[in-house]
Amino acid sequence: MAENQEVLLKVEHLCQYFxxxxxxxxxxxxxxxxxxxxxxxxGLVGESGCGKTTTGRSIIKLYDITSGSVYFKGQRIAxxxxxxxxxxxxxxxxxxxxxxxxxxxRLEKFxxxxxxxxxxxxxxxxxxxxxxxxxxxMIFQDPIASLDPxxxxxxxxxxxxxxQGEKNKKxxxxxxxxxxxxxxxxxxxxxxxxxxxxxxxRQRIGVARSVIMNPDLIIADEPxxxxxxxxxxxxxNLLNDLREKFGLTIxxxxxxxxxVKYFSDRIGVMYFGxxxxxxxxxxxxxxxxxxxxxxxxxxxxLPDPIYEKARKRIVYNPLAEHDYSVxxxxxxxxxxxxxxxxxxxxxxxxxxxxxx
Numbered sequence: 001m002a003e004n005q006e007v008l009l010k011v012e013h014l015c016q017y018f019x020x021x022x023x024x025x026x027x028x029x030x031x032x033x034x035x036x037x038x039x040x041x042x043g044l045v046g047e048s049g050c051g052k053t054t055t056g057r058s059i060i061k062l063y064d065i066t067s068g069s070v071y072f073k074g075q076r077i078a079x080x081x082x083x084x085x086x087x088x089x090x091x092x093x094x095x096x097x098x099x100x101x102x103x104x105x106r107l108e109k110f111x112x113x114x115x116x117x118x119x120x121x122x123x124x125x126x127x128x129x130x131x132x133x134x135x136x137x138m139i140f141q142d143p144i145a146s147l148d149p150x151x152x153x154x155x156x157x158x159x160x161x162x163x164q165g166e167k168n169k170k171x172x173x174x175x176x177x178x179x180x181x182x183x184x185x186x187x188x189x190x191x192x193x194x195x196x197x198x199x200x201x202r203q204r205i206g207v208a209r210s211v212i213m214n215p216d217l218i219i220a221d222e223p224x225x226x227x228x229x230x231x232x233x234x235x236x237n238l239l240n241d242l243r244e245k246f247g248l249t250i251x252x253x254x255x256x257x258x259x260v261k262y263f264s265d266r267i268g269v270m271y272f273g274x275x276x277x278x279x280x281x282x283x284x285x286x287x288x289x290x291x292x293x294x295x296x297x298x299x300x301x302l303p304d305p306i307y308e309k310a311r312k313r314i315v316y317n318p319l320a321e322h323d324y325s326v327x328x329x330x331x332x333x334x335x336x337x338x339x340x341x342x343x344x345x346x347x348x349x350x351x352x353x354x355x356x
Contacts, residue, residue: 005037008073008249009059009136009217015067015080016051016058028054030273031068033331036217041243041250043264043281045257045296051273052253053141056219059251060136064125072136072217077128079121084114134164137210141222143202147194153180153205154190160213179208182245183238200231204238211242219251224259236263257300261285266337269293272318275331279338289340289350291321322346 016029029051036042044052058065058078067080088111095107137160140146147156157179158172166172177187183204194202203223210218220239224232236259242248254260260267260281267284269277269292277290288294295316301308322329327343334340334350342350 005039007035008038009036009251010071011035011055011059011068012071013068013083014055014058014065014070015082016054016063017066017082027273029058032270032273032275033068034268034275034278036249036251038216038249039247040265041252041263043260043267044251044253044270045255045260045267046270047255047296050270052255052270053221055270056138056221056251056253060138060219061128061133069121069124072132075129075132076124077133079125081118081121084118084121088114134160134213135216137213137215137218139203139206139210139218139220139223141225143199143206143227144194146206147202149194152191152193153185153197156194156205157190157209157212160209164213175212176208179212182211182242183208184234198231199227200234203227203231203235207235207238207242211246211248214246215248217249217251219253221253222255223252225254225256232259239263257296269296271316274341275339276341277339278331283338287338289334289338289353290342292316292318 012033014029014032015027017025017027019025032051032055034042044055046052054063057063059070061078065078065080067082069076069080070078091107091111091114095104095111098104098107151159154173154176157176161172161175176190180187180189185201185204185208189197189201194205197205206223218239223239224235227235239250240263243250252260252264264281267279267281268275269284269290271292277284277288277293279287284293285297288297291314295314298312298314302311322343323345324343327345329341329343329346331339331341332347334342334347335354340346340350
C-alpha cells in the first residue's frame, strides 16, 4: 500500500476487559494498536479466543472500551478511561512521598491533565456522531444467529435504511432488490425467511445488509468460517467484487491463514489479547519473525501428500520462548512496515537475524 495513503481507522492502545466475578476480570484485548488505510483489506488472525472478534466489536462500539482510543476518519468515536485513572492513582502515591516542591507541582499538574483527558474521553465517546459510526458496518460470524428469524429478508436488509429515516417504500424496495442481485440472490428471495436459506445464502444476506448502508469500512468477522470450502470461495470473491465496486475498506477477521493471505494487503497476528506481529501479507508469509506466527504458519495444511508427510508442526510455548520478567515487550518496528512484539534482547536478536 502507498505510504501516503489516507488512514481511515486508527486504533490506539485498545484494551477491553470483562468482569468474570467479584474482583476478577479477563483481558480479552490488551494494548492493541494498528491502523487501516483507505481501500485496503487488513487481516486480523489468531487462534479462537485470542481477542479478534472482541477487537472488531469494540471498534464498532458494541462494547464500551476499557482503555485506549478508536479514531475513524480523524474523529475519535470510542475512548476508554482506565489508563488515565491508573496514571492518576500512581501520581497520587508519588505525590504523598514527594518532598521537593517542584516535583509536587509537576505531579499536581500531571493529575489535572489526566483528569482533563478523562473528561475529553467521556465526551468523545458519548457524543460521537451516530451518522459517522454507521459508516462502519459489520458482517457477523454466525449467519444463523445474526439474522432475526421473524423478519423477512427484505425487512432484514432494509432495517438500517429505515433506522436512518428512509420512509419511501419504493426507494427501499428498489435498493433491497438491487442489493440482492448484487450479492448473487434474486428479488423473489425478499419475501422469504432466514430458515429457508443455506448457510452461504444467509451470509450473502448478511453482506447485503451491511453494504446497503454504503459504508466506508466493513468489519468482516470470520464471514466464511461456518461455510463449506466451495461456498467460502464464493463469499470471498463476492467481497472482493464489492470492494472494487464500492471502494470498500475491510477489516477481515479470520483464523484460516490461507484465506487471509489471498484476501488481505496487511496482516496483524493476535495472541492472548495482544498484537504480536504486523506486516504486509507477502512479507509476513515469507519472513515470519515472532515464534507464534511461525507456529501458526507451520499449521497450514497443503494438498500435497509428500509435503504433508514431511511437514513439521512448530509448537509455541511462550514460557520457554520469552523471558519478560525484567525486560518487558512492546510492539516495535523491526524493518519498514514490519512490527513485532519483543523486548530489547529479542529486538537485537531479530536485527541480527535480518542482517544475516
